[in-house]
Amino acid sequence: MKSLFNLSNLSVDEINSILNRAQEFSDGATSDIAKGKIIASLFFEPSTRTQNSYSIAVMRLGGQVITFNSETSSMKKGETFYDTVKTFEALGCDAAIIRHSENEYYKQLKNIKMPILSGGDGIGNHPTQSLLDLLTIRQEFGSFDGLKICIVGDVLHSRVAHTNIDVMKRLNMDVYTSGPQEFKEEGSNYIDFHKTVKEMDIIMLLRIQHERLSSEMIMDKEGYNQKFGLNKSVLSLMKEKSIIMHPAPFNRGVEIDDECVECEKSRIFKQMSNGVFVRMAVLERALKN
Numbered sequence: 001m002k003s004l005f006n007l008s009n010l011s012v013d014e015i016n017s018i019l020n021r022a023q024e025f026s027d028g029a030t031s032d033i034a035k036g037k038i039i040a041s042l043f044f045e046p047s048t049r050t051q052n053s054y055s056i057a058v059m060r061l062g063g064q065v066i067t068f069n070s071e072t073s074s075m076k077k078g079e080t081f082y083d084t085v086k087t088f089e090a091l092g093c094d095a096a097i098i099r100h101s102e103n104e105y106y107k108q109l110k111n112i113k114m115p116i117l118s119g120g121d122g123i124g125n126h127p128t129q130s131l132l133d134l135l136t137i138r139q140e141f142g143s144f145d146g147l148k149i150c151i152v153g154d155v156l157h158s159r160v161a162h163t164n165i166d167v168m169k170r171l172n173m174d175v176y177t178s179g180p181q182e183f184k185e186e187g188s189n190y191i192d193f194h195k196t197v198k199e200m201d202i203i204m205l206l207r208i209q210h211e212r213l214s215s216e217m218i219m220d221k222e223g224y225n226q227k228f229g230l231n232k233s234v235l236s237l238m239k240e241k242s243i244i245m246h247p248a249p250f251n252r253g254v255e256i257d258d259e260c261v262e263c264e265k266s267r268i269f270k271q272m273s274n275g276v277f278v279r280m281a282v283l284e285r286a287l288k289n
């Protein structure tokens with residue numbers, strides 16, 4: 001059983017092996033490993049990309065998805081998270097995909113026997129987002145060694161940033177962060193975004209995670225856009241071969257201006273497409289044997 005909760009448990013070789021298989025799917029490889037299997041999709045937080053690209057990945061592998069809605073479920077009658085997941089196992093599901101607002105929610109699920117694939121846990125980890133980011137970077141640059149990336153925005157509350165900072169350092173990338181002081185993470189190589197943008201190979205923008213803030217952000221949206229937003233004038237400073245990434249959803253006019261979203265350097269929608277291939281690879285890995 002090969003569950004996936006974070007990337008820190010995987011060796012660099014295992015990460016590269018998942019990326020290689022995802023690249024094969026991107027190049028047209030097929031598999032029917034999920035034929036006859038039913039995968040439960042349990043999202044306790046909103047999602048457009050992760051939930052639906054996992055579902056498409058299951059379908060592309062020949063399987064079927066059952067989607068759970070906590071708002072209309074028996075959790076409203078007091079059923080616990082563990083008992084909900086255990087129920088799907090008892091119903092005969094072959095694996096579960098879970099997103100939950102609690103960090104390391106999976107520690108409660110040690111007695112669950114079916115593989116579990118994370119769709120993100122609180123501000124902890126978002127392993128398949130990182131894998132699709134890595135696939136996009138590798139397709140662009142051919143390798144990771146020595147690439148300079150600046151992750152800009154609400155680093156403190158971003159599970160994407162947390163997973164990426166850790167795995168990208170392991171892959172010998174130079175990882176920097178920037179954003180408002182209130183979202184600065186200690187020890188995360190903080191730099192001045194606009195002053196250093198010309199040195200970066202990759203600018204990865206993040207949205208402000210308003211749903212995780214205990215009080216209103218100090219800086220207003222206009223101030224944020226001026227200091228940390230990507231607009232045409234900042235875009236013009238970027239290196240010739242550099243790219244723009246964003247895990248999305250993005251807020252136009254805050255961290256990224258309209259004219260940059262689909263500009264020539266943007267790989268934002270490429271990242272989303274790669275999400276299906278990466279999720280096919282991790283599902284195949286989970287369903288083998």
Ligand code: CP
Binds near residue numbers: 129
């Ligand atoms: N990037 C990402 O996780 O998007 P969703 O919240 O739409 O799944």
